[in-house]
Amino acid sequence: MSTAGLEVLVSKNITKQYSSGQIAVDQVSLVIKKDECLGIVGESGSGKSTLARCLLALEKVDQGEIWFKNKALHTASKEDLRSIRRGVQAVFQNPAASLNPKLKIIDSLMEPLDFQKIIQPAFLIGTRHQREKTAEHLLEMVELPSKYLTCYPHELSGGEKQRVTIARAISIEPSLIILDEPTASLDVSVQAKILNLLKDLQQHLGVSYLFISHDLAAVNFMSDRIMVMKQGQIVDQFSKYDLFSVKRNPYTKELLHVFEG
């Protein structure tokens, strides 16, 4: 642990076991620094999504510690959790499931701000208390027309829906966004656009990402550092520039081989 404050999220040896006895997350330690994107790559079933849920405190860890900006997440009370979570957001794999089909886009989009009046994002100064203007501004940031505000989710394409969930995630100006396979359910051309958008937003807003994917190419494009997860364990971690180094774990080489081959 070097200078405190630079680390947005720290996890120490977190372990999560399912009631079936299967260990989904095994002794995972990670550090996400300010403005950085940490990538986690692994096959499906490697425990990536469970890890994401643990870090969001949606599931309780069996062992280990999670610190978000030096506040303990693993022991937080309900009230503490509420305030800690004001700095975290998430984007999940399936945009259709991430939006309530019975709510208009504006209502889904504004949920974080509507329910947490305390939050005053810097980039929304001046419009924070005008709901429509705020919503329009958010859609603009993800390159969607404001006419979508009164639409229902089924009227938007998958990529557009994912843009809405991204707009929702940035709306409270979080310190960290956990992106769990954000492009996995989109087609290839849309994937690239979403990744570019995420990268631009990160530079623009100075937010940290935890980017989780099975797609090594996407992880490599997005991340500064990469961790490789296999059967719940972190088997390899390295700076993105060392991806092709000879020192890589055999499993990482295997994953690489899939892309080269």
Place this chain on the structure above:
Amino acid sequence: MINRLRTTNSVILLMGLFLIAIIIAPFIAPFDPNQVNMANRLKPVSLEHFLGTDHLGRDVFSRILAGAQTTVGTSFLVLAISLLLGVPIGLVSGYIGGRLDRILMRVVDAFMAFPDYIAAIILSGLLGPGIFNLIFAIVMVKWVGYARLARSTVLTEKQKDYILIAKVNGVGSMNILRRHMIPHVLGNVMVLATLDAGKIILMIASLSYIGLGAQPPTPEWGAMLNEAKAFFYNAPHLMLIPGLAIMVIVLIFNLFGDYLRDYYDVKNQNGGR
């Protein structure tokens, strides 16, 4: 014919007409439904008595109108009480889960173990004939369906990512229920309720027919069928007319239920919002 009836407008029109007829029934009835006139009994259809008279000389048209109020009013009451009882129990059971859910669902299972009609007949038989005992008996067999449906809807929605995100966003349990759960639950429940309305009308009429529901001289379609069966050879219209009334009303409710199901499906562009 049925397909034409299915179109949105005619279904709403039929339902509307029917509801209006029920409300204004006492004003358009040509006779007092309970006025006995022994000199004028078992008369066939005529200009004076549109649908003839029964074995006590009472005007059948007036009794059908008044019976609509009894039958349909009672079924609405049954539905309302079943919803108020079943939906909150299902919501809480599904959302909180754990031990509470297991206890509540075993209670529901116990109620469901009996076939609808048998349970209703036993209950109202034990309590004695009468319209309020009938309502109680039918509510006891019907609320469980709504509890089950509300619970299963909540369980499905609870898994969805937007609920997880709402939790991350600091939306409290009450607000998650109100914003995300109840609209889904109500959509499903309203459809079931409308489809159920037909069945409940049939149940009320059936129990009244065997003498457990509305008591004479209360005009009620099932009870009218019961009274008329002794005179079936001489005056078949006395059975045909209440029977037809029941059939038509159940059909209207079923068509309306289908329409509502389409309406609540947001993805349906034609009927949706």
